């Protein structure tokens with residue numbers, strides 16, 4: 240089911256820690272607020288806190304770009320990715336359990352408005368199989384504007400725009416990503432539970448050598464971006480649960496005044512991030528850390544180059 244680590248099809252093999260790479264585009268899913276741009280910062284955090292080889296837990300995984308980046312470069316041992324959205328969950332299961340079949344569909348599915356309509360029906364039908372739900376989620380994510388599954392198709396249904404339905408659907412590149420991920424299937428566990436439940440679980444509470452990264456739905460725009468979004472009370476519950484969590488954790492958010500207030504007991508690290516979802520180009524985000532973490536001193540978590548990670552890695556291996 241899963242391809243070998245030096246897969247002939249994708250031509251990509253497993254890299255080892257110390258070979259920092261540009262893995263920002265590792266995820267097959269496009270994600271509004273995707274955190275690929277902070278992956279290099281998380282690598283610095285792992286290095287600075289001697290968390291190399293630990294388990295990594297992401298209860299709001301979405302496109303899981305940080306998890307994949309850490310895994311592909313062997314910063315972590317195992318990635319636990321969780322998302323309550325059934326389509327996202329089914330997609331990850333499909334990619335890990337039957338990449339050949341998923342890739343066959345990616346290579347042959349028509350990129351037409353008729354097919355887009357068909358995938359929408361599949362996505363909303365109660366009778367669809369898990370594979371069909373996973374594939375329709377992927378299809379709509381890749382053919383809709385900003386990757387919003389419930390949104391409109393790129394180019395409009397009249398396909399009159401400059402960009403058409405196939406603009407984000409490079410079949411070979413997407414299959415290559417799927418196969419690379421499947422090559423790591425023994426080191427990825429996918430689940431679909433409420434994030435709060437995961438934070439309370441033995442997986443998080445019973446282990447000290449692990450990193451918990453929470454990227455909850457945005458406070459301000461969450462409702463328009465994700466099928467599963469949060470109200471203020473939900474955000475407060477997450478704050479309470481994570482604050483009571485013993486081991487290392489990181490939380491990232493849009494820097495809404497309500498979030499700054501909720502986390503006022505913790506030191507904020509603010510930065511700007513490009514949002515492909517809103518085309519408003521940039522938004523201010525904020526990260527919070529558990530008190531036991533050493534925070535890398537950087538100008539912005541979203542602007543860490545591969546060279547900086549390599550330098551930190553060399554320094555870490557000297558000691």
Ligand SMILES: C[S@@+](CC[C@H](N)C(=O)[O-])C[C@H]1O[C@@H](n2cnc3c(N)ncnc32)[C@H](O)[C@@H]1O
Nearest residue numbers: 270273274299301302303323324433434454467
């Ligand atoms: C901000 S996005 C995560 C983006 C991700 N960090 C990335 O880089 O692609 C938030 C995700 O949380 C999921 N989600 C929303 N409510 C949830 C809940 N209660 N439990 C688990 N996942 C949830 C959404 O389906 C969405 O995929």
